[in-house]
Amino acid sequence: MEAFDLEIKPNRSLFELDLRAVWRYRDLLRMFVYRDFVTYYKQTILGPLWFFIQPLFTAAINLFVFGSLAGLGPAGVPGFLFYMSGPILWQYFQDTFLKTSAIFIENQAIFGKVYFPRLIMPLTVMISGLLKFGVQLTLLLLTIAYAYGNTGYFGMQWEIIFFPVVLGLIMVLSMGFGLIVSALTTKYRDLKFFIDFSIPLLKYVTPGIATSMALFEEKLPSALLPFAKINPIGYLIDTFNFMFLGVGAFSWYSLGFTAIIALVVLFVGVLIFNQTERTFIDTV
Amino acid sequence: MAKTVIKVENLSKLYDLGLVGTGTLSRDLNRAWARLFGKPDPYAKLADLNDRTSISKSGSVWALKDLNFSVQEGEVLGIIGKNGAGKSTLLKVLSQITAPTTGSIKVRGRIASLLEVGTGMHPEMTAQQNIYLNGSIMGMTRNEVSSKFDEIVDFAGIAKYISTPIKRFSSGMQVRLGFAVAAFLEPEILIVDEVLAVGDAEFQRKAIGKMQDVSQNAGRTVLFVSHNMEAVLSLCRQGMLIEQGGITYMGDVKEALTFYTTKRHESARSWDDSNRPGDRLVRLNKVLIIDKCMTQVEFVDIRESFGVCVEFEVMENGIRPTPNFHFFSKTNTLCFVAIAEEVTLDRGFYKSVTWIPGDLLNNQIYRIGVAITSLKNLNIHLYEKDVIEIEITENRLERIDAYGGEFPGILRPKFESEIIKL
Numbered sequence: 107m108e109a110f111d112l113e114i115k116p117n118r119s120l121f122e123l124d125l126r127a128v129w130r131y132r133d134l135l136r137m138f139v140y141r142d143f144v145t146y147y148k149q150t151i152l153g154p155l156w157f158f159i160q161p162l163f164t165a166a167i168n169l170f171v172f173g174s175l176a177g178l179g180p181a182g183v184p185g186f187l188f189y190m191s192g193p194i195l196w197q198y199f200q201d202t203f204l205k206t207s208a209i210f211i212e213n214q215a216i217f218g219k220v221y222f223p224r225l226i227m228p229l230t231v232m233i234s235g236l237l238k239f240g241v242q243l244t245l246l247l248l249t250i251a252y253a254y255g256n257t258g259y260f261g262m263q264w265e266i267i268f269f270p271v272v273l274g275l276i277m278v279l280s281m282g283f284g285l286i287v288s289a290l291t292t293k294y295r296d297l298k299f300f301i302d303f304s305i306p307l308l309k310y311v312t313p314g315i316a317t318s319m320a321l322f323e324e325k326l327p328s329a330l331l332p333f334a335k336i337n338p339i340g341y342l343i344d345t346f347n348f349m350f351l352g353v354g355a356f357s358w359y360s361l362g363f364t365a366i367i368a369l370v371v372l373f374v375g376v377l378i379f380n381q382t383e384r385t386f387i388d389t390v
Numbered sequence: 391m392a393k394t395v396i397k398v399e400n401l402s403k404l405y406d407l408g409l410v411g412t413g414t415l416s417r418d419l420n421r422a423w424a425r426l427f428g429k430p431d432p433y434a435k436l437a438d439l440n441d442r443t444s445i446s447k448s449g450s451v452w453a454l455k456d457l458n459f460s461v462q463e464g465e466v467l468g469i470i471g472k473n474g475a476g477k478s479t480l481l482k483v484l485s486q487i488t489a490p491t492t493g494s495i496k497v498r499g500r501i502a503s504l505l506e507v508g509t510g511m512h513p514e515m516t517a518q519q520n521i522y523l524n525g526s527i528m529g530m531t532r533n534e535v536s537s538k539f540d541e542i543v544d545f546a547g548i549a550k551y552i553s554t555p556i557k558r559f560s561s562g563m564q565v566r567l568g569f570a571v572a573a574f575l576e577p578e579i580l581i582v583d584e585v586l587a588v589g590d591a592e593f594q595r596k597a598i599g600k601m602q603d604v605s606q607n608a609g610r611t612v613l614f615v616s617h618n619m620e621a622v623l624s625l626c627r628q629g630m631l632i633e634q635g636g637i638t639y640m641g642d643v644k645e646a647l648t649f650y651t652t653k654r655h656e657s658a659r660s661w662d663d664s665n666r667p668g669d670r671l672v673r674l675n676k677v678l679i680i681d682k683c684m685t686q687v688e689f690v691d692i693r694e695s696f697g698v699c700v701e702f703e704v705m706e707n708g709i710r711p712t713p714n715f716h717f718f719s720k721t722n723t724l725c726f727v728a729i730a731e732e733v734t735l736d737r738g739f740y741k742s743v744t745w746i747p748g749d750l751l752n753n754q755i756y757r758i759g760v761a762i763t764s765l766k767n768l769n770i771h772l773y774e775k776d777v778i779e780i781e782i783t784e785n786r787l788e789r790i791d792a793y794g795g796e797f798p799g800i801l802r803p804k805f806e807s808e809i810i811k812l
Contacts, residue, residue: 108418110397110496134526141512141523148514219506219529293418310690384489386483388405 123380127223135226136235142234158239161197164188168316178317178325182260182354184253191246192314195346198239199280199339200305205231206284207301208291217387224383225376228288232281233239233311244287246350261352269349271361278368287374289382293389314343318353338364393498395579395611396484401457402480406450406592413586453479454800455635457493457782461613461628463578466605468626468643469615470650476635477615478738481583481679484613499578499713499735502528506583508568510729513557517548517567520556524571538574545596546570566593573600579611580604581595594621601625622694644730658702659777672711672762672771677782689781692802696780697743698728702762709764711771715744715752716759719800725756726801732765749804752797753784 147153168189173179179189206228208219213227254260276374290297311334313319319340326334343361348354403579406417454476461467471477485503510527511520519541525535535542545550545564548559556564562578582601598621605612605625616622621627622643629646631639654802658678666673680697681687690696700713714729758780761773 110498112497112501113496114490114495116481116492116494118489131526131529133530133532137523137526141515141519144519145512145514169403216510217502217526218482219509221501221503222529235750288739341494387488 110155115172118381119386123376124223128225131222131226134222134242135229136228138230139233139237142230143216146238147249159247161190161194161242161245164193164197165378166192172316178321180318180353182258182319183351184257187249187253187259187351188318188347188353189244190249191347191350192343193309194239194242194246195276195343196312196315196339197242198235199259199276200309201238202232202235202280202303203284203287204305205235206281207287207291208298209284209288211295211298216316217383225379227279228285228379230326231284231338232277235280236277240356250350250367260384261350263343263349263352265356265357266349266354267335268361269346272342272346272349275361277337278372279342282368282371282373282375283381286371289378289386292382292386312337313340314347314354318347319344319355338367391749392464394460395463396461396496396613397496398457398459400455400493401480401495402452402491403476403481403483404450405453405479406493452635454483454490457637459630459637459640461611463506463611464605464609465628466612466614467628467630467644468622468630469613470617470619470622470646471632475632477632478505478583478634480632480760481581481613481615486580496551497579500573500579502572502577502657503581504572506568507565509570511556511564511568514554514555516555517543517559518564520554520567521571522570528572528575529577530575534573534576542570542574544639545573545600551777553738558654563591567597569597570591573597573604576608577610579613581613583615584617594697598625623647657778657780658686666703667774668762668772671704671706671709671764671769673703673705674700674760674762674772674774675703675739677758677777679759679778689783691748691750692784693715694749695745697745697747698758698760699741699743700760700762700807702738703739704735704737710734710766711762713742713744713765714761714763718757719752720754720756720757721800723800725751750801751782752799752802753782754800755779755781782793 143324147156148154152159165186166189169179169185173185173189179185185234201284205212209227209231221231250260250262287297287301309315316322317325323331323334330387341364345356345361346354436488454560457480469477469480480503481503482488484495485501485505485557487503487505508520508524511524515523518539521539522532523579526532543552543649546563546569548563548567549560551563553801556567559567580601601612601614601616602625604610614622615627626643629643630637631646639646646673658676660678661667661674668674676699678686679688679690680698680699681690682695682697684697686697697717702711702713705712710732712730714727716727718723719725728744728746730742756779756797757776758778759773759775762771763769764771
């Protein structure tokens, strides 16, 4: 009996996932992340400064619209800090989710010519996004330090040691949701149009962006409350705000709930992606 | 004994035709329904064979249908066929870019496919960065790229521009860089598609040399798809001819090429009443090539004479329409015009043969244009360009010179010569 290393078959069973191949291609993952890093702000004058400019302007506009005009700013925390921290975490989610969901469409040129474990691509998106997030987190820390010097406000909580958990969950959630959508958009692009406008809208109804979760739940019509309760991103942003600014809440219960959702979403996402990658190039 | 490195069994690939739109949703639902009850794909049964010239009725087509073959270790297999015959689909399925519809492929060893060079290279990045990036995309590890880095730069001939973003490179230089990376891949099986069609002549020689080197010295298996017959001939020992999604020939590469080229060209052509070329005086009925025994042929040995035969109708008495034949080489150069004897003809149907002597043409394919002209005041009754083709063949084993290779030139007449000692 002859032994072959690889068998290419029409169908792959649902759970046949070759993670060892992904590991073998780890250098490729590194190169892709490196590529994103060096090419992101090529041929701009301000370069990586744009990483700073985005959250500063977002914070200023949010402060004006939600804080001053709508009067939603949570009490006892400098508004500028609050309107900077939530959107930074949200932005990571939105970028990663939207980019992952477009993965087959954006990369058809490469996918159509070379085989490598396709899962490398969403992993690249997830990790490359961390770079921008890291820079913006540093900016947040600088702003916190500046606010402490100016106003004496310092709200950081000891629970910040669990920040890696929050970060891990948001990474898994954004990639997982992205994978599910990516598979569905290869043939029918309608969904892509839908999420491209609905995700930025979802931002405003996520607790911790426009206002704190407590205030958000207070203002929301009680009939809609269950919908707000199942938004896993809301819990993460609220926890994030609490860790860094002291506004919000930290509860293992909500983190546990988010973790379960994240794992289910990742599991389903990877399964769907794994099936789609086989023939998407015929229909994309 | 050589090991089998690729084993393909009952391989088929079905494609849907047309646009993805509202119609495809109902199709997908039908398919999902059938699958739910364990039935086969309802569209597969209706699908047409891969023939791009006829209009499909079913909306699905078998790009590949029931392929069975195996490739031995160290074999260099040339895959030839017309555009759209299924070559590229086969390569795509082999390199796991898309999954087959039915059948299986078993592979021993690492496959690298070169369906394009420089895949994934980023214009903003420098040549050095791109070598690492492209190398990793092709499946090399960072260390592998590092250990071959100098050779790659040397092969591409871009040492001076190593830290220049490749968007400043000419397209030819980008291709060289891409091929250089690919050339230093060390897979057990290499799949190459037409990449040699780009780059200047020097680079093409280098590329072919490198591929020969890889297959002969390193004993690796190469699958090579190309329309460049010379490249296929010089690289491959085995040939596979794909037509309409199926294998029509597999075996010795020369046989495969002969099979392909003789099938491809037309050596006779006839017209019916409705579309005969010509004017009110002369109409063309038929053109064909015959050998000395007056039988119709498609190719002729280089030493033999052959006749170009036309059948035409003359519709007025006493005119002198004269058939003449324009021979074009494969480089589209007009080699000569062969003119028949000028004779006065009355109304009626005629057949004229013009004999082309042996030892005149080179061994290549000539395209022949047919004209019928009254030479006095040059009245051209008809001129049909590229009507037929004739292939001049040569059995090199029977040749007596010490050279044994190709002779350049659009003609190759045999000359008398003498040598005298002084």
